[in-house]
Amino acid sequence: MRKSIEWMVGGQQGEGIDSTGELFARTLVKHGYSVSTYKQFMSRIKGGHSNFKLKATKDRNYYAGDDVEILLCLDKESLSKNEDKLVENAVVIMEGKETGVERPEGKNYQILSVPLKKIATDLGNPLYKNMIAIGISSALLDLPQDILGEIIGDIFSRKGEDVVKANIEAVQKGYEITQEFLPEQIAKLEATENDDLLFISGNEATGFGSLMAGCRYLSAYPITPASEVMEWLAQELPAVGGTVMQVEDEIAGIAFAIGANYSGTRAMTSTSGPGLSLKTEALGMAGMAEVPIVIVNSQRGGPSTGLPTKHEQSDLQHMIYSTHGEIPRIVLYPSTIEDAFYLAAESFNLAEIYQCPVILALDLGLSMNKMTIPSFDSKRVGIDRGKLLTEDQVGEYDEAFFKRYRVTDDGISPRPKPGMKQGIHLTSSNEHGEDGYINEETDVRNKMMRKRLEKIKDAMIQEPYKLQSNGDIDPKNADVLLVGMGSTYGAIEEAMTKLNAEGKETFAHLHLQQLYPLPINELKDLFGNRKIITIENNYTGQLRLLLQQYLPIHDQIESIVQYDGDPFMVRSIVEQMKEVV
């Protein structure tokens, strides 16, 4: 009986690698498994090697895994590029002249050659070869055939009964081949009873959380890996009286959304690093004019056009410091796909409570990959519109010209919507007095700067950081604290477990979800005098630099970094940890 499986399909881009991977992942989710996926692809539409990796486990997992136990090769490169990940006795399924099994000399894996294309063509379409391969994969795990049948029915019913039937036949063919040629390798994957599971990507969860927060407008410009946020909301918003607009450029993307927020609508824009660069002037305007705005920044490999389809976490300083001058802002970074939903919703609350930009950071790994997560809980985050006034509340002020930038104890001014009879007001990107009129007097300037920059000092999400100590080790007693952000969550968790199992030092894991303002006091307590290692996907160790800026930890902190465009492997974290500690 198996309790987990690591599987990969590779091939030429445009050959249905993604849909093949997704189909197998859904099959495993339906079998009750927790599945994490990772896609590798290139910045082109057709051609070039791409692959889809997944790990399925009985208990919850957050990481697509280091190894490969079953590899479907739909092109020749799939094997050479991934050979190093194959475990002992791995099964490699490949196109061959005739069906047969061989173990290449000096190798630890075996190859099942199948004339996939020929069998598929005989069944009616060469693309069915992916289904034959999925049939082989499922047979190796002795998965019940009806699960696949159901999913195929769901997906292909629109294309007609014949297509559904042919796909199912292709899967069955895969079963037959496996039973004939690899009967020894079949190991049953134990079924689990989880049925309350969602299978969702980070971009979808972000869009979903935004929808639930009452966001009704998104304006953006297409960019990898953020486009799906826009595409997903474009499908969902019209049904609730909202809309998505793909506008002419990144600058328009943020400017439209700022305009919509100014009018009283919850609105957002989504982008990736290069787009955020273009948006930064308007980011400053939102800060100065105190207009709420949520900006989703899904990071990819930089700088410039960099590695547009690869993973990196190198916009940290960009998100925290960008724009000229000094503005209030909040930067959040979900650890997991589940948290992407809740933090997206919370972003809209914080933007309106503090009347400032909120940047929700994602990275390609978090955005584009799917994971199995529990159903969402609508009670965990509510809707809080802050000091947005109703028509009646505006009337109570009894002003012919409403003081938009009224100085209050908490620095947050009550905000009318334009269109309210007694709420006529001026919003301004220039330095201004309480009435919004341009005012450059020094005492006004000082007062307004203090108002804007101090209002977010205590801004805090409900769960300022995630702390995982896996087992008995209290992080305050751990020798070493591993600190990460975003999609490295799962790899760091697994690395920590492995390191603790070796038993020399004790390790705990801290995953920061609020990067700015930093929860300094809480961090100070946790850091103490222990060794701190940041594990991050950038060259300069931006998370380490951030922590060093705010906390007196210069002598106790180091970084493990990786900036080649791929996510961390658990193996490499563990090896590097041994060098650092």
Added chain:
Amino acid sequence: MATMKDLRGDVSTWCPGCGHFSVMAGIQKAIVELGYEPHEFAIISGIGCSGKVSEYIRSNGFHTIHGRSVPVAQGVKMGNPDLKVIASGGDGDGYGIGLGHFVHASRRNIDMSYIVMDNNIYGLTKGQTSPRSSHGFETKSAAQSNKEYPVDPITTSIVNGATFVAQGYAGNIKELSNILKRAIEHRGFSHVNIYSPCVTFNKVNTYDFYKENLTTIEAPFETRDEAIASIREHEGLVTGILYEESRDDFQTKLGTDFDMQSLESGPMDEALLKRVQKKFES
């Protein structure tokens, strides 16, 4: 009914004699004569001398950044279709850094008005060449005269699909406020370019220059081609409504019942969560 006094905002810092006073008065007069109240409008401006108009008219204003008044204004209208939305800026603001947005707004046809104060020069930065400065124009930033030809704003909006295109002159406030009334009432994107002399830095495009050279167009042309031919024939020195067409605006075409305003603090919509979550269930 609002009066001109009700629409008076902050004290102006424009130079005495600046054409922008007339443009502002024209907007105020149009609002009064059409019978609107100040709170029904949102006036979105960019920066430069023209950018101050959102402060000088007492209405809802948003003084934004260089060249971005048009995208912000479109977002305001998308967020609240009940507002009357005016974007206003200068020729440097709108036809330099904001030109791309202007072209796209023309083809998109969101229901709003774009009013540009065109003084053929950068005023607030003290007299540099603008995208509207004529060929051969001499400024501090083009000391040996401007080698480039000016952007042609009204043919640009016409060729890019704007459904209302007009040109006014600050020296003729009666014609100007009539144009602005029609522009504000037009359903769709209306573009009004207004010759508004800069009395401090532009010694060429003066009130006298316009008085001598402008030709009045009495009625809009039937086709875009005719309007463009006439504008070219007069080297752009025309006033009046040049082209008007009735076409569904962007929001009508979307056909969505917008409800972006009614959200209140409280719990998440449980029924919506359950409905959408189904799409991700195993």
